[in-house]
Amino acid sequence: EFISANDLSSLMDVSVNEVIKVCLNMGMFVSINQRLDAEAITVIADEFGYDVEFLSAEEEDTVIEVEDNEEDLQPRAPIVTIMGHVDHGKTSLLDYIRSASVAKGEAGGITQHIGAYDVMTKSGKRVTFLDTPGHEAFTAMRARGAKVTDIAIIVVAADDSVMPQTKEAINHAQAAGVPIVIALNKIDKPGANPDKVREELSVINVLVEEWGGKYQSQEVSAKTGLGIDDLLEKVLLEAEILELKANPDRNAIGTVIEASLDKGRGYVTTILVQTGTMRVGDIVLAGPHFGRVKAMTDHRGKKMKTAGPATPVQVLGLTGAPQAGDKIQVMETEREARELATQRQQLAREQSMRTKKHITLDEIGRRLAIGSFKELNVIVKGDVDGSVEALADSLLKLSTPEVAVNILSKGVGAISESDVLLASASDAIIIGFQVRPSLSARKLAEQEQIDIRLYSIIYNAINEVKDAMEGMLAPTV
Ligand code: GDP
Numbered sequence: 001e002f003i004s005a006n007d008l009s010s011l012m013d014v015s016v017n018e019v020i021k022v023c024l025n026m027g028m029f030v031s032i033n034q035r036l037d038a039e040a041i042t043v044i045a046d047e048f049g050y051d052v053e054f055l056s057a058e059e060e061d062t063v064i065e066v067e068d069n070e071e072d073l074q075p076r077a078p079i080v081t082i083m084g085h086v087d088h089g090k091t092s093l094l095d096y097i098r099s100a101s102v103a104k105g106e107a108g109g110i111t112q113h114i115g116a117y118d119v120m121t122k123s124g125k126r127v128t129f130l131d132t133p134g135h136e137a138f139t140a141m142r143a144r145g146a147k148v149t150d151i152a153i154i155v156v157a158a159d160d161s162v163m164p165q166t167k168e169a170i171n172h173a174q175a176a177g178v179p180i181v182i183a184l185n186k187i188d189k190p191g192a193n194p195d196k197v198r199e200e201l202s203v204i205n206v207l208v209e210e211w212g213g214k215y216q217s218q219e220v221s222a223k224t225g226l227g228i229d230d231l232l233e234k235v236l237l238e239a240e241i242l243e244l245k246a247n248p249d250r251n252a253i254g255t256v257i258e259a260s261l262d263k264g265r266g267y268v269t270t271i272l273v274q275t276g277t278m279r280v281g282d283i284v285l286a287g288p289h290f291g292r293v294k295a296m297t298d299h300r301g302k303k304m305k306t307a308g309p310a311t312p313v314q315v316l317g318l319t320g321a322p323q324a325g326d327k328i329q330v331m332e333t334e335r336e337a338r339e340l341a342t343q344r345q346q347l348a349r350e351q352s353m354r355t356k357k358h359i360t361l362d363e364i365g366r367r368l369a370i371g372s373f374k375e376l377n378v379i380v381k382g383d384v385d386g387s388v389e390a391l392a393d394s395l396l397k398l399s400t401p402e403v404a405v406n407i408l409s410k411g412v413g414a415i416s417e418s419d420v421l422l423a424s425a426s427d428a429i430i431i432g433f434q435v436r437p438s439l440s441a442r443k444l445a446e447q448e449q450i451d452i453r454l455y456s457i458i459y460n461a462i463n464e465v466k467d468a469m470e471g472m473l474a475p476t477v
Helices: 005-012 018-023 038-047 059-060 089-098 137-144 164-175 193-201 228-242 334-351 361-369 385-396 417-426 440-447 458-469
Strands: 080-084 116-120 126-130 152-156 180-185 214-218 254-264 265-275 283-286 289-297 311-319 325-329 377-380 403-412 430-431 451-454
Touching: 005 018, 005 038, 018 038, 038 458, 080 089, 080 137, 080 164, 089 116, 089 126, 089 152, 089 180, 089 228, 116 311, 126 228, 137 164, 137 265, 137 377, 137 417, 152 164, 164 180, 164 403, 180 193, 180 228, 193 214, 214 228, 283 311, 283 334, 283 451, 289 334, 377 385, 377 417, 377 458, 385 403, 385 430, 385 458, 403 417, 417 430, 417 440, 430 458, 440 451, 451 458
Parallel strands: 080 126, 080 152, 152 180, 180 214, 377 403, 377 430, 430 451
Antiparallel strands: 116 126, 254 265, 254 325, 265 311, 283 289, 283 325, 289 311
């Protein structure tokens, strides 16, 4: 419930009687002070020619972001995540790039894992890496509303094959609309056969440039460093197309990458500044915590006084540990920061019982009826490749001019936590054919309120989705 019929009428500048009359015509009996739910508000507002936008409580209490003027924007470094199958070399690649960036003798030449780091390429351009490899971390951030990654490097070991997690990583990057560069790793190994991997990639519609496709790929060795400079140049090429920009001359806004409590130093928070410049002495609000930036260091342990857009820094001085994915922003006064932090803590306590409601199959018809719904995102899991493909194809064909069916991801195997995370990040439903969710996936789905539908007959799966799209799904008990 949001606002009363009376409030709504004054917002729209019509008499409350007219609002009540409209409600009556639609079969809803409301009194003047009765609070209306989101759906009712949308339908009523539409009658009077208004579009409604709902802000979540979290968005409401966030300080309004000032829009930047085009002329204040300056190019910024791309932010990159490395994903791929286990053991294909994600960590090795991250480690190689990081250690190559530290000149010998500099600050002892020791680098620390702080969750993110930036490097200067041979061509003198900066690239920032998120040091949490894997698509789970990537999608968990997205599920929390944080869009941090600009480009994904998908690592495939050239002496191995395109594996289930390779496909998942590609799906997750594509669902987020993040461009992909392929790294064919372990090229130093005698058994390496990059062409075989390129071939396998083409089978899943990832056709590399050398073969006339749109995906850049680079043979690399995270062991010897071969090809890594070229890989970074390809990432920069991709970044150029994105024309990434930010305004360095404003109060900083960024995202928390990780946070911990250090015995000697207090709360240590790694953040990625996304716009503006963070300065020592700034008062910040980060999720439900606040503080004053006492010191900042980079991954080389070097002290920093300022950190501009796309710069990862470790910050000392917060009063608590925010969660990865929380927004951090500079505030004008400590009082304001403290108040907002307190409000958020209260809100979090109140909301800990309630979670964000995602789309369910039952809801599709209703949302369609009020025209607030344009895409149905689906994740398909099945026991064998043939049935997954058949089911995904048939579901795609259910698309109508009003609703497009999107297959975000499809694959063989049990419904995993990673599937549920993807569904949560992209507001999707999950359809399982002859498979079940793992225990942890089931728990997470309950928590995130993700609709998982299990079928053992393809025809039933297709019909239920079709019925839902026509608003005719029999209510589930
Ligand atoms: P992750 O699970 O994707 O993070 O993979 P790791 O980075 O942990 O690498 C898995 C194994 O492959 C480790 O034993 C690495 O030493 C090895 N490895 C990674 N990259 C290369 C490479 O380019 N060449 C060779 N020969 N071994 C590699």
